[in-house]
Amino acid sequence: MNPRRKSKPIQIGRVTVGGDAPIVVQSMTKTDTRDVMSTIWHIKELEDFGCELVRVAVPDEQAAKAIKTIKRETSLPVIADIHFDYRLALAALEAGADGLRLNPGNISEQEKVTTVVKAARDRNIPIRIGVNAGSLPRTANPELTTAQQMVEAALSQIRLLENLDFDLIKVSLKAFDVPTTIEAYRDIASKIPYPLHIGITEAGTPRTGIIRSTVGISTLLYMGIGDTIRVSLTAHPNEEVKAAYEILKSLNLRQYGPVLVSCPTCGRTEVDLIKLAEAVEQELLKTSKPIKVAVMGCVVNGPGEARDADVGIACGKGRGVIFKKGEQIKTIEEKDFLRELMAEVERL
């Protein structure tokens, strides 16, 4: 794995993004921001799932003002998502937003951006320059590839901010097309010192969107690129947060709760392993211990193949063995598989 790209850290509320800080998991509320009660409830739920930064849409003045109450009643740093109207950015800053996201494709007038940047600078609030392949500035050069156009749009906005002596910058360059997205991030990663927010836009429903997001995000992370991630899904945002942690856990970049190792089963398996693994997974949702648990369908191969697991079960016909770190510690009957395994998990 490439060592992580060194970026200049920024502070969004109490959360550091970039530098040596852990890669931050973020999401976005899907409630109407003006519906303050629902939005607060939504954010608290996201926090329970491990979300570390939350973004809210700010379509109008009332939504901008709602940030004040939302901030008072929740503890996650709140980023205001602004499109088209720079005055909403000013109102969100006024209401106490911890960060702003601006899309250079739809707020590009220099004068308006300048007004927002000065207000953010006065309050020490970072700005994400959030470029989206589908809403590039009209000035984009059509002779460039989409990835190059995205990078150009970001760089031009970055220069504007830098000229105003503002460097609390974070950048994203999202497309639906994964190779385009990766190409854009790789290009900009070598050109700017700022932290990168990575993700794939409009990735779809969980069935396909999780895979599409994972392909893009994990490839970049493996290259050492990315300081905060958002998995965009057409689904409840808790699903986004769960997927984000699974990506980070798979690359050993974050620990978060248990890891379940389970074999795919095959024609050698003599128990209903899928059912058992699903049951163990459900039980493990109740714990936040960073442990590795294995559910294997083969007494001969199982303990060896999952020897890294803290505890595991290898199932044969009617009987199974419980093992810890590859050592068999107990033989049990099929009816006790789930109970005995979970008892060992409890003991860890």
Place this chain on the structure above:
Amino acid sequence: MNPRRKSKPIQIGRVTVGGDAPIVVQSMTKTDTRDVMSTIWHIKELEDFGCELVRVAVPDEQAAKAIKTIKRETSLPVIADIHFDYRLALAALEAGADGLRLNPGNISEQEKVTTVVKAARDRNIPIRIGVNAGSLPRTANPELTTAQQMVEAALSQIRLLENLDFDLIKVSLKAFDVPTTIEAYRDIASKIPYPLHIGITEAGTPRTGIIRSTVGISTLLYMGIGDTIRVSLTAHPNEEVKAAYEILKSLNLRQYGPVLVSCPTCGRTEVDLIKLAEAVEQELLKTSKPIKVAVMGCVVNGPGEARDADVGIACGKGRGVIFKKGEQIKTIEEKDFLRELMAEVERL
């Protein structure tokens, strides 16, 4: 994206693996191979989902013999998965298997391997050397990293086969740990000319295993490594095949059925977009056209953000617009969203 590594193609039945052939999707049956009827039914179902190669476990003589009937009643090339007993490999060849998978960690005696290789050579049947991090040969050098031990185990077996003038070789090096797996494949990719079967072993249940498999497989594919993929899940193998295609589609490496673009929704969305996207996804399962369909929650941004889609809908309060390639063609009412969109899909 790196250009694909040039590998020496092999033929497994009618399917070419390696060289310029499309990256092949494979899976493994989870039925008892001796239960011929169930296994045949299982394989036919896998084929319907687009599976191109299927592997069956061969735990005993009866399972090896079952391959003959299975082959007669199905059309996918069948690979026999052999552990421990080299005689089962001979029996599987006898029964007409199109490929063999051997694990050098549990059949390593030179004489036995030689017998199998000669029989495979006589029949022109390829062998996958399938190394697994959890079942390395006892002779592995513990001073090496796990990835290096995996590569050494494969190279030593490869040399044995080459010395017997056998080169119908495919190699896999799977671990549960994703960075270990990637490191092993990257290393061997530059050392041998043979096609690589890539995957993550014991990746778990769909919720987490799809993500873990995708992280490993997609990172390798982006590097140009991999000629056939298997997503190992503790689930019905159809899920493995569906996930495999989504990975390949996300990297534009294969086309397979429709692609659904849908926005994650946010506080600006004024319809139940999650429900609509899920319904469209269900409808799209009925078509195999390689089309791109978009479901967007925003009339202002939607058509632009999804301008690459063949057809799409952008939803506002009570009304939406149907667009084709970014051009708005019709305004419709909320009750007609699904019907009108699917009618346009039908027309493509």
